[in-house]
Amino acid sequence: MSKMTLKTEGDRYVVVTRQFAAPPEAVYRAHTDPKLIQKWLLGPDGWTMPVCISDARPGGKIRYEWMNGKGHGFHLTGEYLELEPCSRIVHVERMHFPDPTPDNHVETRFDPDGADTLMTLRMTLPSAEVRTAMLSSGMEHGMEASYARLEQLI
Amino acid sequence: MSNLDAAFSALADPTRRAILSRLAQGEATVMELAKPFQLSQPAISQHLKVLESAGLVVRRIEGAKRPRRLAKAGVETIDLWLSMLREALDKNYDRLDEVLAEMKPRKGRRIR
Numbered sequence: 001m002s003k004m005t006l007k008t009e010g011d012r013y014v015v016v017t018r019q020f021a022a023p024p025e026a027v028y029r030a031h032t033d034p035k036l037i038q039k040w041l042l043g044p045d046g047w048t049m050p051v052c053i054s055d056a057r058p059g060g061k062i063r064y065e066w067m068n069g070k071g072h073g074f075h076l077t078g079e080y081l082e083l084e085p086c087s088r089i090v091h092v093e094r095m096h097f098p099d100p101t102p103d104n105h106v107e108t109r110f111d112p113d114g115a116d117t118l119m120t121l122r123m124t125l126p127s128a129e130v131r132t133a134m135l136s137s138g139m140e141h142g143m144e145a146s147y148a149r150l151e152q153l154i
Numbered sequence: 155m156s157n158l159d160a161a162f163s164a165l166a167d168p169t170r171r172a173i174l175s176r177l178a179q180g181e182a183t184v185m186e187l188a189k190p191f192q193l194s195q196p197a198i199s200q201h202l203k204v205l206e207s208a209g210l211v212v213r214r215i216e217g218a219k220r221p222r223r224l225a226k227a228g229v230e231t232i233d234l235w236l237s238m239l240r241e242a243l244d245k246n247y248d249r250l251d252e253v254l255a256e257m258k259p260r261k262g263r264r265i266r
Contacts, residue, residue: 004247006240018247022254030253040249043242095166 016121024110027117028086031108032056042066051075056083062091074098086110161227164208169193170201177211177224187222 004018020027030036034052041064042049051065062078077100078093089108094100105124110117164170173187188198202222205211210228213220 004244016243020247020251020254022258026254026257027250030250030257036253036257039253040246042246042249044245 014123016123018119018121019113020117020119021115022117023115024112024117025086027110027119028089031089031110032083037064056080056089058082062093160208161210164204164210167201167204170205173198173201173205174210174224174228177222177228181214181221181223183219183221 004016006014006016030040032054033056034054037054038049038052043066047066047068049064049066051063053061053063055061058080060080062080063075065073065075067073075096076093077096078091080089080091082088082090087110090106091108092103092105094103107122109120109122111120112118165174169191172191176182176187176190184195184198184202187202188195191198202211205228206213206222210225211222212225213222
């Protein structure tokens with residue numbers, strides 16, 4: 001199983017790829033069925049998603065609410081723009097902290113690779129500067145020190 | 155770190171992250187910051203105010219100018235935010251592997 005890769009594309013995109021040992025139908029379903037999304041789209045350990053709304057149709061609403069069990073939480077809202085069952089999802093999303101961030105446009109593709117799936121996530125970034133900063137800051141390298149520091153902070 | 159919530163709210167906005175990444179390359183005035191982002195100076199000033207109250211950016215007085223630079227906490231917070239993003243994606247997809255394994259019909263699968 002290949003690990004996650006992260007690379008740039010064009011001027012404003014970050015592209016994440018990941019291989020999964022399951023057919024595209026299953027990976028697609030895990031990205032659209034709220035009961036399944038709640039099991040994995042949780043970020044760092046210790047977080048849960050008590051509320052998950054995923055109305056998987058064009059114009060359908062997305063709402064994820066996360067809690068860390070220590071009284072901290074935040075949520076994300078979004079809308080589905082395009083859905084090609086089992087192969088492609090286009091949506092917009094924004095975080096609320098509680099003020100909303102500008103919309104992030106995301107395209108997720110699920111391509112068959114033998115019995116597996118190659119998932120390609122293309123995130124549109126607001127500017128080339130942000131992308132450069134993200135990549136030059138070592139997003140592609142190990143981050144043990146930072147993560148250890150995070151644990152001290154929380 | 156009581157400032158952590160403020161730091162993350164400050165970083166939630168892509169324009170503010172971009173301002174931080176510009177300041178990571180060196181000191182800049184409001185005018186210099188406004189130009190690449192195609193934002194008005196008051197809009198940039200508003201973002202800077204958020205970044206300053208979160209302790210991520212500091213200002214210096216030089217005549218009529220008030221050049222901004224990244225505070226040490228600003229550098230650390232960018233680093234932290236990026237590591238969290240990468241770490242969160244890794245953790246998510248490892249968990250998704252397990253979810254997918256549970257979804258599979260057990261019988262008749264080829265051995266990997």
